[in-house]
Amino acid sequence: MSSQDKTALAPTGGKTADKVFRGVAYGCGILILVVLAAVFLFLFFRAWPLIGGDQAANNETVSNFTGGKANNFWGYVLPLLFGTVLVSILALIIAFFVSIGIALFISHYAPKNIATGLSYVVDLLAAIPSVIYGLWGGLILVPAIYPFWDWVANHLGWIPIFAGPAANPQRTVGTVAVVLAVMVLPIITSMSRDIFLQTPSLQQEAAYGLGATKWEMIKLAVIPFGKSGIVSASMLALGRALGETMAVLMILSPGLSYSIKLLQASQSQTIAANIAAQYPEANDLGVSVLIGTGLILFLITFVVNFVARKITEKAGA
Amino acid sequence: MAEATKKKNLDGAPVIDFDKFRPTRSSEQARKIKDYVMTGVIALAFVIACIPLVSVLWTTIINGAKRLNLNFLGYNMTGVVGGNPTPSGGYGGVLHAIIGTLEITAGAMVISIPIGIMCAVYLVEYAHGGKLAMTISLLVDVMSGIPSIVAGLFAFSMFTIVFGPGTINGFEGSVALSLLMLPTVVKSCEEMLKIVPNDLREASLALGVTKQRTITKIVLRTALPGIVSGCILAIARVIGETAPLLMTAGYIASTNVNLFSGQMTTLPVYVYQEYSKLNANCPAGADASCVTTIPMERSWSAALVLIIIVLLLNLIGRLVAKVFAVKTER
Numbered sequence: 104m105s106s107q108d109k110t111a112l113a114p115t116g117g118k119t120a121d122k123v124f125r126g127v128a129y130g131c132g133i134l135i136l137v138v139l140a141a142v143f144l145f146l147f148f149r150a151w152p153l154i155g156g157d158q159a160a161n162n163e164t165v166s167n168f169t170g171g172k173a174n175n176f177w178g179y180v181l182p183l184l185f186g187t188v189l190v191s192i193l194a195l196i197i198a199f200f201v202s203i204g205i206a207l208f209i210s211h212y213a214p215k216n217i218a219t220g221l222s223y224v225v226d227l228l229a230a231i232p233s234v235i236y237g238l239w240g241g242l243i244l245v246p247a248i249y250p251f252w253d254w255v256a257n258h259l260g261w262i263p264i265f266a267g268p269a270a271n272p273q274r275t276v277g278t279v280a281v282v283l284a285v286m287v288l289p290i291i292t293s294m295s296r297d298i299f300l301q302t303p304s305l306q307q308e309a310a311y312g313l314g315a316t317k318w319e320m321i322k323l324a325v326i327p328f329g330k331s332g333i334v335s336a337s338m339l340a341l342g343r344a345l346g347e348t349m350a351v352l353m354i355l356s357p358g359l360s361y362s363i364k365l366l367q368a369s370q371s372q373t374i375a376a377n378i379a380a381q382y383p384e385a386n387d388l389g390v391s392v393l394i395g396t397g398l399i400l401f402l403i404t405f406v407v408n409f410v411a412r413k414i415t416e417k418a419g420a
Numbered sequence: 421m422a423e424a425t426k427k428k429n430l431d432g433a434p435v436i437d438f439d440k441f442r443p444t445r446s447s448e449q450a451r452k453i454k455d456y457v458m459t460g461v462i463a464l465a466f467v468i469a470c471i472p473l474v475s476v477l478w479t480t481i482i483n484g485a486k487r488l489n490l491n492f493l494g495y496n497m498t499g500v501v502g503g504n505p506t507p508s509g510g511y512g513g514v515l516h517a518i519i520g521t522l523e524i525t526a527g528a529m530v531i532s533i534p535i536g537i538m539c540a541v542y543l544v545e546y547a548h549g550g551k552l553a554m555t556i557s558l559l560v561d562v563m564s565g566i567p568s569i570v571a572g573l574f575a576f577s578m579f580t581i582v583f584g585p586g587t588i589n590g591f592e593g594s595v596a597l598s599l600l601m602l603p604t605v606v607k608s609c610e611e612m613l614k615i616v617p618n619d620l621r622e623a624s625l626a627l628g629v630t631k632q633r634t635i636t637k638i639v640l641r642t643a644l645p646g647i648v649s650g651c652i653l654a655i656a657r658v659i660g661e662t663a664p665l666l667m668t669a670g671y672i673a674s675t676n677v678n679l680f681s682g683q684m685t686t687l688p689v690y691v692y693q694e695y696s697k698l699n700a701n702c703p704a705g706a707d708a709s710c711v712t713t714i715p716m717e718r719s720w721s722a723a724l725v726l727i728i729i730v731l732l733l734n735l736i737g738r739l740v741a742k743v744f745a746v747k748t749e750r
Binding site: 117118120121123124125127128129130131132133134135136138139141142145146148149200201202203204205207208209212221223224225226227228230231232233234235236237238239241242243285288292316317318319321339342343345346347348349352353375378379382387393394397400401404405407408409411412413416 | 451452454455458459461462463464465466468469470472473475476479480534535536538539541542543545546547552553555556558559560561562563564565566567568569570571573574576577578580581585599602606630631632633635636656657659660661662663666667688691692695696716719720723726727730731734738
């Protein structure tokens with residue numbers, strides 16, 4: 104009886120709590136916007152000496168970083184950007200077909216009870232920390248992949264990207280792309296698997312009803328249905344590959360050129376790995392330069408992710 | 421039937437030679453072969469994906485087990501000189517890195533889990549698909565794609581601007597990690613809140629319970645297993661992050677238990693630092709107890725410890741979701 108009295112007597116306390124709770128929830132929602140703005144602003148402020156400071160000092164810092172190869176910020180960041188995009192696109196190309204294959208295998212080929220187990224296996228790939236991929240790539244994959252790349256360089260060397268001789272050890276863009284492909288594979292797989300599973304069964308059965316084989320059914324019903332999902336998954340994977348630091352840092356032998364020779368060492372470097380590599384020895388201005396490159400990386404990944412999510416949103420609506 | 425066709429013919433309707441459209445044996449065969457080939461290719465794709473997974477796990481276990489013992493887990497890196505054994509009989513260890521990892525991750529949890537849950541509550545319970553909520557939801561998705569190194573640079577810039585240059589401490593690492601953890605927490609909590617049946621909310625509100633109490637006592641409690649599982653998976657995601665901690669938390673050889681002052685080593689950073697040492701020095705004429713390859717062996721063992729932690733967290737997260745799942749009408 105007494106507890107009933109209490110609730111009857113004190114509804115006002117509940118109202119205040121209600122208001123506070125509502126305020127906190129709104130605040131936390133808006134905090135997301137604030138945090139994203141803060142990321143941009145803090146990076147921008149810290150990189151300000153790069154824009155508003157003494158340009159001669161900036162250029163000197165850059166040439167100290169590169170051993171005189173580049174003399175201004177753009178001469179420094181553009182090759183890095185080129186390397187970043189090159190490695191990521193390669194990784195995406197390698198991972199794309201394999202992951203679509205796995206996604207189809209899980210969604211349409213494997214028996215139902217095995218399929219869930221297989222999805223766990225793919226999720227496991229995503230769970231392994233990047234530093235372990237770096238360690239594995241640097242110590243196991245680099246020596247193991249050399250015979251393969253050597254064979255490629257000898258037999259397909261007439262294609263410019265495979266121009267030999269293959270470097271040994273293979274601390275090259277080609278090897279890094281393979282490791283990054285393994286790392287982005289789970290992203291594409293899990294997203295496209297989800298969308299493949301949503302294919303209307305009416306369409307699938309209609310295709311079968313017309314006498315299609317399984318593969319023809321997939322081509323007619325599943326792939327067209329999942330197209331936008333596949334595209335957005337690939338963009339997300341690209342975003343992940345663009346920002347990957349440790350695997351690149353631990354495997355790649357860095358360089359600073361616009362080279363597409365995948366099998367030769369010291370050709371390219373990515374923005375993220377470059378920051379991690381140069382950061383410990385950088386002085387104050389050097390850190391500003393590195394944060395400037397980080398800001399560019401942030402903006403690029405932001406745009407890539409934004410476009411990817413917009414595509415998913417449109418497909419979902 | 422034959423008469424009917426004859427009648428049609430008499431009417432002047434076109435005669436269709438159905439035999440012309442009958443699939444030939446070779447085209448049937450080609451389609452079948454293509455189907456088999458694609459099945460093979462798709463199965464092969466799966467096998468290809470398993471190779472790196474098996475290889476990573478296998479090599480880490482084989483190489484890591486060599487130095488993984490109680491001494492390795494019980495000591496830090498103080499007093500380790502070159503490849504020589506320490507007085508305790510081991511070759512240095514990861515105690516300080518494990519402590520650092522746990523503290524920094526706990527810091528990130530304290531920051532991002534309450535904010536993440538409340539943000540999800542806002543998105544599901546209060547916003548009702550308004551424009552602001554759509555924007556926030558989209559930005560949370562975009563945020564989950566922020567490169568980890570940018571999160572590190574952000575925490576670093578913030579701490580140098582607010583607390584003066586050269587600030588390096590564990591909490592700075594927590595801030596960086598919480599930025600990476602937040603979107604994962606928000607997303608998984610949002611999913612979990614969405615599947616709480618509306619009947620429960622309506623029943624509670626109809627009894628005159630305030631909205632705040634409905635959310636905390638009914639909605640959040642119903643979704644609790646899912647939220648816990650989502651948070652554990654988010655922790656598993658950030659506990660292996662290296663790049664942001666490299667620049668925010670630093671690296672030292674001794675144990676530092678103070679999250680708010682001084683450098684702190686974490687397991688992933690330890691793996692990286694040992695990896696980049698390549699070889700340890702052994703003085704000329706040193707006996708067999710001096711191991712030159714010890715940094716790599718330590719690196720593998722620390723990697724094994726890290727993998728075990730991450731996989732355990734994943735396992736626990738999934739088990740929590742499965743065992744305590746609320747049965748919703750579906």
